Amino acid sequence: MIEPNSRHPDATSLHKGLPETGNRLLADVSLPAAVIHEAALAHNLAWMQRFCEAHGARLAPHGKTTMTPALFHRQLQAGAWGITLATAAQCRAAFAHGVRRLLMANQLVGEANMAIVAGLIEAGADFYCVVDSAENVRQLGRYFAARGLCLQVLIELGVDGARCGCRGQNEVMALGELVESEQALVLSGLEGFEGVVHGDDQESQVRGYAWQLVEAAQALDHDGLIENPHPLITASGSVWYDLVAEVFLEAGLGSHFVPVLRPGCYVVHDHGIYRSAQHAVLGRRPGIDQGLRPALEVYAQVVSLPEPGLAILGLGKRDIGHDQMPEPLRRHREGGSIGDIRSVAGWRITKLMDQHAFVTLPHDERDEPRHDPVRVGDIVALGISHPCLTFDKWRRLCRVDERLEVIEVMETCF
Incomplete structure (x- = not known):
């Protein structure tokens, strides 16, 4: 069991409880957790590098977005010329990790x-x-x-x-x-x-x-x-x-x-302001193939169903950026298979507190009986807007494969 958002571990606990390869996001990871999907990440790294090279330019991704050395190295390995930072302290942290x-x-x-x-x-x-x-x-x-x-x-x-x-x-x-x-x-x-x-x-x-x-x-x-x-x-x-x-x-x-x-934000993209910006890029450049893909999501559980039409998720402003409200993407049963995806159609996050999100459910979620009722413990994947303001909430992020198995724990250095 890991606690990806533990902020003040002691020196020994940093290396205790971290997941081994194969740990399941839907069963073995303490939630909420920030999650990077490897397939989308690899796509974005290659896509932006190709774009820059096709325009005769070098790429120096803005590292303040992630402050994640493992991602810096992925960007450099993909062909980046260097890493951009915002402050002297950020530069020191990047250099200490080999940039x-x-x-x-x-x-x-x-x-x-x-x-x-x-x-x-x-x-x-x-x-x-x-x-x-x-x-x-x-x-x-x-x-x-x-x-x-x-x-x-x-x-x-x-x-x-x-x-x-x-x-x-x-x-x-x-x-x-x-x-x-x-x-x-x-x-x-x-x-x-x-x-x-x-x-x-x-x-x-x-x-x-x-x-x-x-x-x-x-x-x-x-x-x-x-x-x-x-x-x-x-x-x-x-x-x-x-x-x-x-x-x-x-x-x-x-x-x-x-x-x-x-x-900088291209590396994980988003479901908000940069998704809109990318649509505009593709509109201006119809010859460009595909485009960037959202790679960063935050997973949280339903912790309460206190009244009809309302669900409370166990995450808030301390866990996810809120330039725009997070977007519910899909729902799973705890411990279930990744193929068993439950609907979040009509779900809308209306309010964030420090560590709680208020979700207004659609009318059919309020009516009984229902073939797929939401349950306490259900796991919800949330799309974010503006990656910078989600990364800085986390000390560790989980990189997962297509099976939602953890393949790396990425440390940040904010």
């Missing part, structure tokens, strides 16, 4: 964080971060010069009214000249994030922003401000990656720049 090329898609601010990164570089990390202000450039220049190290930086181009980044090409060029004057800094390209772009015609706005990135990167290169012989141009989250890849390809950047895409 050597780290792209921190944020500003490196604060000497404590600089010390972490300096230690990584000294240990052999190929590290990049972004800058968007003269003050940060000067701070980094002083710190890394004092350590006798060189720091590879990318200038971030943002958009008005959004979060970080230079506001326009003139600011980019001025910052590039300042980076060039700092001996400890190596300007290695340009970074952006199209997910902050909004407007009435968002597709057009995103495409326009991607072209701004291209023009700014080319201007830096034209003026001789980029010192890295293999400069990067990088953008792309999990929604608009196809538009960014298309623009980078049309611009012919691969002849000099290294185009790097950074989607």
Whole structure:
């Protein structure tokens, strides 16, 4: 028996009670549990790698989505160029688990964080971060010069009214000249994030922003401000990656720049916001085959049937993301076979508490008699929306095969 969501085990209990190969999700695993389906995971890894390669781009998946070293290694084994992270601490965790090329898609601010990164570089990390202000450039220049190290930086181009980044090409060029004057800094390209772009015609706005990135990167290169012989141009989250890849390809950047895409949620996809985004991608790209598949689900049990029309599941906000309410997918009897799937048609989660979910049942579930009544103990598979906010609830996740047998327990390092 395992407890996948145990948050404070002692040193010895980390290795006790973990499932052996063949443990059955429907009988041997303490629920709720976060579950990754191997078939969909393998499909997604190969699918995104093929997409990037077909567009002449490298893939640096955003590791903040999962913070799961086993998944980092699967991504790298599939051909990823490196792993993107959000913070110095995340970079340290990834490096400690064998990831050597780290792209921190944020500003490196604060000497404590600089010390972490300096230690990584000294240990052999190929590290990049972004800058968007003269003050940060000067701070980094002083710190890394004092350590006798060189720091590879990318200038971030943002958009008005959004979060970080230079506001326009003139600011980019001025910052590039300042980076060039700092001996400890190596300007290695340009970074952006199209997910902050909004407007009435968002597709057009995103495409326009991607072209701004291209023009700014080319201007830096034209003026001789980029010192890295293999400069990067990088953008792309999990929604608009196809538009960014298309623009980078049309611009012919691969002849000099290294185009790097950074989607993270693709690895397990979802049943919510990214499913909708993927439908849009396939609509824009009718020639693309299949698409991504949801690989991450959370399994929980019915713990109470307190009144007609209401079921309570034993999971809540501490177990599953709730940007959107989880989606009931299928139901099993505890200890039953995987082929014995019970209906959840019309089930709707209406409320989440810390560790309880309220499910409104359809009218036929309330009426007696019924040939397949819901029972306390029934196991329900739930689809999630926005994987980042489900992964961070868990210290261990179960990877399962098509028989719902556990084939690996994946540790997270949040």
